[in-house]
Amino acid sequence: MSAPELVGGSAADRERIAHELVTVTIDGRQVQVPKGTGLVEAAAAAGVEIPVFCYEPRVGAGIGACRMCLVEIEGMPKLQTGCTTPVTDGMVVHTAGTSEQAAAGQSATMEFLLLNHPLDCPVCDKGGECALQDLSFRYGSGKTRMTFRKRSLEKPIPISPTIALDRERCIMCFRCTRFSQEVAQDEELSAVNRGALSMIATFEDEPYRGPFSGNVTELCPVGALTSTQYRFKARPWEYEQAASVCGLCPVGCNVAVQSREGRVQRVLSRNHPEVDRGWLCDKGRFSYSHLYSEERILTPRRRGVRELEELGWEQALDELEGMIERAQGEVVLALSGSETLELAYALAKIVRQGAGSDRVVLPEQAADALDPFRVPISALAEAEEIVVFEECPVLDRAPLIELWLKQARRNGAHVTRIGPSGDIQRGRGEAALACQELAEKESALGKRLRAAERAILLWSGGGGAGGCHLAALAHALGLHEKEGSGALLLPASPNARGVAEAWAAAGDENRQPRQIGLLVVSGDEAASEPQVRQLAEHARATVALTLFAGDSGEWADLVLPATGYLERSGTMRNLEGRLQRLRGATGSPARRELSWLAELAGRLGVDLPGSEAALFTELSAKVLDGISLASLGDRAPLPPRVEAQTFEAARAESPPTLLGGPLELIRYRALFSGPEVEHVPELSFQRPAAEVEISPEDADRRGISGGNEVVVRSNGTRVTLRARINAALLPGMVRVAAEHCAELARGVEVSRP
């Protein structure tokens, strides 16, 4: 009866238990494992396989549903499920390999699972990577005794535009529903009916709408939940696979990019246990098809009389070379935080060494002030106290962090969110103040933070300078001295810090031209920045390197086709400071940047290596202490913490007064936004609605009810949106997704039309 105390418990309990070893005998093999280890894991350690379908520790403790892991345990009259049994000292186990009783149980399970399964492997996307197929071949009988008509059901059912459900194939392992209920906590998937009529369903045929829904396609051990984009595309053995990293947000989830015939066919998780634990957000998983959008720019374009005109590469490079010459050193480079270190470095070299200018526009970045407080993201799961300064929702900035926060809460952590719709409500721009107060004033939260063995601070939005404020708080709390404690900043872009490092590596002069002879905009992210757009208006000439011409096409004189992160090789530094490798998955329909940048560098007399590896070696020697690419491996390690230094934090200032209207507009970049989402029709249902979130108080005062059409206006700009009452929102604030904000200023008024 000692087993239950092993389930759950605090991290400290688990640690204590982990140090106690027990000896178990499985199929005659003795093995020593930490007390509390599950039988399936212990068997694996002994070199014995206990096959499973429903067991998936990442969605929670074993539930013993599929009965594939039935084993005989000496002293127990009935067969037991390996997935629900923690081993105890002296336990003697016989699996199906050595026990007739267990083998009979397993063979019964196999027969029952296949009884109504359609066996349509030849037309099933899961074929070749299906647990049911694999285990049937090994443990199944090869013959059926089922003489009745099999269950037949409507199929496939699109439970969302991205996921198809085939209920005939489903073996009711409940992995997907447990993911939905326990991990993503969206409660969207559920089992309905009973017995042989049981099936997976969404509520009333509403689509499964959640930022992490795609994970169920990977969790499904059979072909019941499949990706609609990937349906009937190819077989798993036909793929080339690249071990890469997602380049859409600063988490840097490790991904396997699978391509066939030069096209990415799907993106799967590659489980870095410290970063993503094998989960991906739907943007990272499903947005790859933007690469094959008809709107993508594949050839250079020049501003013609009416619109952009295509031109050849030779001409384009002539044009660019001429633009640089005419600028006479008055060049400004605007870098996206989504570029790799290598590409940013190559561009920086051309601008600093070739064009003779050191003026740059860098993305909001994490300060190195947080390096003494570095922790792996996975430390969140073990933390006791977590404080999130959340001016921008964590979900929109770094979606996987939100899953880790949910995991932390399940493990018993206190998670306190401070922000416009937080547990502690603070207005926009007050995060630094809140940080300072927590460090200086006595509070219940402060006491808990000081008492906690493992506390983590997160900064989401509220300015890149937040790193300094957060570091001051972390220092005051002594987090640098506590293992498992730390502070992380969630920057707005995937590789902001890496891009800044690359810029620094390319030169040390500081020539700041006053005029803008040429603005070089690298990446769609920079092209969409209002600040960059303003620079473009002042520039005599502008060149943009983008995937799409949505933004740059309006003002650039020359648009050069860029490649996407799935097509690129190189490195990126994520929000923890972990340097991770991207591996170009496939040939790109656009020309690789480095190939023409090397040509341009040659014309400008700049020495630029033509490969990412050589670029990395060069910049590593300058700014990364000469670390090698090989040392990053497939699952990159976290660099060690640096020594903490005492420093004087900048005093936080009150936010500036509001102009334009009485309500403060919080303009946020929603997770499902940006060109990578806009060009994927399957994701359009996830995009932010054209609505304004308003507090109940402000809504009441204006006679607005939820669902009303309202006008949001400031300084002559009017936008019509639907009102959504958000009870968590601080009065005085309204939230609108950036794509529905148009030119609204920071102060707005909302009214019935």
Next chain:
Amino acid sequence: MAKAKHPILVLAGAEQGDLRALEDYRRAGGYASLEKARKLGPGATLEQIKQAAVRGRGGAGFQMGQKASFLPSPGQAKSPIYLVVNADESEPGAFKDREIINRVPHRLIEGIQIAALAIGAERCFVYIRGEYLSEYEVLSAALAEAEAAKLVSVPILVHRGAGAYICGEETALLESLEGKRGQPRSKPPFPALVGLYNSPTLINNVETIATVPKVIELGGEAYAKIGVKDSTGTRVFSLSGDVVRGGNYELPHGTSFRELIYDCGGGIAAGRKLKAIIPGGSSSPVLPADQVDLSMDFDSVQKAGSFLGSASVIVIDERACMVQLALRIGQFYMNESCGKCTPCREGTRWIEMILRKIEQGRASHAELDLLADVCDRVLGKCLCALGDSDAMAVASYVKHFRAEFEAHIEQGGCPYGDTSSLAGVRSPVDEIYRGRIGQEAAL
């Protein structure tokens, strides 16, 4: 009601009429045991229950005192201790809890308060079968009256189920009570350590709890002298089927089936012959008529290859086609399988389809062997007892009445024709299954 020579304990005082009003229950000595228990204190109260050796009346027959001793003591427990009363009486043949709630609701409430005191429970829950609406109302009214009289020191919440048989399984009941889909949990951990809301929980059947006031009144030792060894005390037997006077009869353990059926129930009408007895609700393996003199106690019935279970005795006379009976039982379990574990979800459906084919006279001898084999493949492989119940029950019909199954196969139909007392007693399974999953047994 049973004859006066038998001690009446659980239903005591209700011989002449229901004891629903607090005043009436008090006049019959009600709530004196609660007072006595309060004086005894938790330890001594629990000791009395242990000495009484009361075995669970829900079906499994686990000793209540022993189950309670698995709970952490209130001082050690990290989270509150809960007492849950299982009133989800749904086993075909069982209707004793309903009688207890209807006739002596205060005895249940008093039992809850004593048990809660004994284990240091912070809160009590009664999970009552959804279809028991009037019983819910009777219990709620009694509870309100007891609360008003300040008799309830540990709060009691009465929660209505929503019509699933599986929610009578203790861990599925807990899931349902927590607001989740009613599916059993894998054990261990047992509810005594990880129960309702992950807290230590004691779960007992209505009758078990309603026995407690009498245990305290008589004293554990005296109570244990009633009945037989290892099956102490009385039992409320639900008698139904082909019998003249069906109903609930409270008798001591050790009474024979014959006494119950013939002395209490008035035997079978028109002098028809007894064919079989289902001793403890539909899930217990059937006993052939020659077992009629068997003693009704846990161990004797188990030795005869069945279970006393919930003490729900169903009498089958000679007119019944046993294949039809097995089919009807198979349909029940198929319909009530929760769908969580593979052998039960798939096996109960397959068993039903084969049974139907046999009943319709379209099966082969090989399929009769297949039926037995499928039962064997379900048995002992499932997450909870539901699949086992189906497999064991169905297998028992094949075992004891194999000739009837073979006659169906050989004659190409039911040898009883329309004369079977069970002809037409069937669940609308085909209609349900054809509509939802395009599957029917008859091809």
